[in-house]
Amino acid sequence: TLRWHLIGSLDDFVEDQPVSRVVEGTDVAIFRVNGELFALADHCTHGDARLSEGWVEGNCVECPLHQARFNLLTGEAETGPAWEPVRAYKLRTDGSQVYIGL
Numbered sequence: 001t002l003r004w005h006l007i008g009s010l011d012d013f014v015e016d017q018p019v020s021r022v023v024e025g026t027d028v029a030i031f032r033v034n035g036e037l038f039a040l041a042d043h044c045t046h047g048d049a050r051l052s053e054g055w056v057e058g059n060c061v062e063c064p065l066h067q068a069r070f071n072l073l074t075g076e077a078e079t080g081p082a083w084e085p086v087r088a089y090k091l092r093t094d095g096s097q098v099y100i101g102l
């Protein structure tokens with residue numbers, strides 16, 4: 001079962017400016033795209049790079065190191081050189097508070 005953790009308020013998450021959070025020792029990257037929030041593990045599955053330092057391209061984030069693209073909703077690697085998915089996390093909001101499920 002998921003445990004929900006408060007990670008901030010909606011205003012903390014700005015369009016196309018991913019942020020990194022540590023939740024129970026896990027690094028997560030939070031993205032806001034067209035008003036929607038997404039959360040992925042903040043480590044590329046290809047190498048030593050943080051997806052929170054990547055670029056949002058449509059419904060994907062592009063790794064800053066070798067430009068693999070991961071789907072923001074599913075974590076799937078849509079283009080190489082990464083092929084393993086990153087973990088995707090569920091988010092929910094309660095008023096302006098944002099929670100992540102781990």
Ligand code: FES
Pocket residue numbers: 044045046047048049063064065066067068080081082
């Ligand atoms: Fe992310 Fe290589 S480290 S694509």
